[in-house]
Amino acid sequence: MSRLLTRLAAIFFAVGVFLTSQCLATPQRAAAADPGYLMLHFTGEGSTGQQMYLSHSTDGLHWNDLNDGAPILRSTVGTKGVRDPALVRSPDGSKYWIIATDLCWGCGSTVDGSINNGSRSIVVWESTDLVNWSEPWLLNVAGAIPDGRNAWAPEAIFNPETNDYVLYWATNVPLDGKTKHRIFYARTKDFRSVTTPQIYIDRPGAQELIDTQIVEVPAGVGNYRYVRASGDGQITLEGSNSMLGTWTHLGNLSGIGLTGAQVEGPMWMKFRDRDEWTLYLDQYASRGGYMPVTTTNPSAVATYKLPASGSYHMGVNKKRHGSILNLTAAEESRVLARWPSTPAKRLQSYNFQDRYVRHANYDVRIDQNVGTSPDSQFRIRPGLASSGTVSFESVNFPGYFLRHSSNDFQLVRNDGTAQFAADATFRQVAGLADSTWSSFQSYNHPDRYIRHYAYQLRLDPITTATARGDATFRVTN
Template sequence: MMRNLLLTFSLCATLFSCSVAQKKSAYVFSYFKGNGADGLHLAYSYDGLTWKALKGDSSFLRPLISKDKLMRDPCIVKGKDGIFHMVWTVSWTAKGIGYANSKDLITWSEQKYIPVMEHEVGARNSWAPEITYDKKNKQYMIYWATTIPGRFRETQVTADDGLNHRIYYVTTKDFETFSQTKLLYDPGFNSIDATIVKDGKRWVMFIKDETREPAQKNLKIAYASTLTGPYSKASEPFTDKTWAEGPTTLKKGDTWIVYYDKYTSHTYGALSSTDLKNWTDISNKISLPKGIRHGSILKISKKELAKLL
């Protein structure tokens, strides 16, 4: 009898301990809705599957810069300085991107326009910027997709308004001064929506093949030993024939989860994998706020989430 009670107590204590440990941290999903005119939206999750909108799914920050005043594709990272840094798409046609920072994801700094492609006279856009921190070099890399007419003629078509993107980047240590803009990745196809994360000693890039003729519109993976590349040849697509974009990822233990926007069907999908080669569709296991669009996922502390709640 006493042994059974001790076993029961031990099990309960273990379950309680695990529950508390699991909730020491949480995830935040930054996203936009509609065309991005009302700005930044945030949702939270403890398990990376069930997401609940914060602030009644209203905007945390309204866009003020560029002629279009949009805040599409928001990407947020927490810097080594403890500050949250965010970049976003400010317009369909601008040659620069937006930047702001915050200590708590609630009160934001003045919004700043970073003219990453203004030096390219013919550049048509600067889409879906993201930030990844390079611990070895103690700097951030900001990267995005741009079409420059006349470049990469081998993949130029008239469909999709003649857009023919590649991935470009700058580096910065302080978000005040930036390196010269350089080409990050030319996979040999029209490509957008890159997101890069560290995996052991390698860097993993998830990227959209934007090819229209014949249509690809799927997600692929490339690898590099350093953040700025060179990156490997892109893998075969790991998403199905449903047109996909805006990948964002998190890793729980040994399991990767990649979220992506099934934009033609106005739904979100999710795939899981332990080796980045074999994928399981877990779309039926996720729950997201209605109308969520392309964004990013970051890990925050329970204390940080408490302020947001």
């Protein structure tokens, strides 16, 4: 419990601290042009930090924040915050899932409430291409555990012995006279239903156990097919040749000065060009984010090494407990095309220059005093329906675009349909009231333009001088 209290103290010290500057360096391709690595993670506390972020690396050690450091997905279910995500790829590469803790520290939650009466569900997204994601849903994994009180840090790995996924997570539960977090598991094929949860890992006495991640090791390296790293007061390593079989204690990383009082959130990555792995560890106690510990044999504790000074760079955003995927060339191409460097912009009204386009409760209007509010920030993407056009994606609701429907504008999630793409696509032309500004002509109703009327955004024909002013905007920072 002392580790848990230390962890909570570190978490709440950071509540309210938000990143105010984010950037993306252009990824540099490796000389051999091998595909790189994708990290899914969260960044910290608050409703913005506890969302889904992506980073890319060409060498597994130097990371660039994608999407200009902004979230790529935002939870709209449960607590509306997500932490500790895992990125799961099906064996044939036809499906992907994101699973994450349904928890928002500092967003109305309390320490006792989150530990003893937290969400028993995890948040799940699904994709067929790694870039277009479903709406999130809640999967109740701990509801069937008698007096199970939460569900934290989910992970999943495909098990060829049972042809399904072993889904495992931490739940706080009283058992055998001790109330503490233990690792439970269930099996699933689709992340929509699970088998009855069973205890997967328990430690003696009152020892807490929250974070575990498994890596599969190829034949010829060490004595075990699977190695798992767990945060349990130490960073403990165990090996097994059967995912649901017996696990053997291998040791811990205290020999290189790392204990569970300092680091957590173990995250494995295999270098694609050599027999070497890195075990990323989140320096939560010092609020330092991830650092890599390397090894040539995950099951041999003596082979782990601390990183040399200057040997890695984690990018601008702090990386917290997440998951790394070795990309294929096709996956990398899609990911980098979907989340390029596109700085956030605002749309300033021509005839009410103290007002900017913003969304509020998914409605769209022009308002005063929005400053640099994320509600008034958009990324101007290549048009969803046609080249040479633009679409407006929300910064703080990634995947949501300005869309017209019955001549009204809403902020709506992209459903991938041709109709949505057409409704959310516009031609940027010289401003109808001032050619140094811009106007935006509808792609599928070319006789109409974006304009404001009674401060609400509309799609209308433009026939008067007043309307021309209403339909003119400046694209600004």
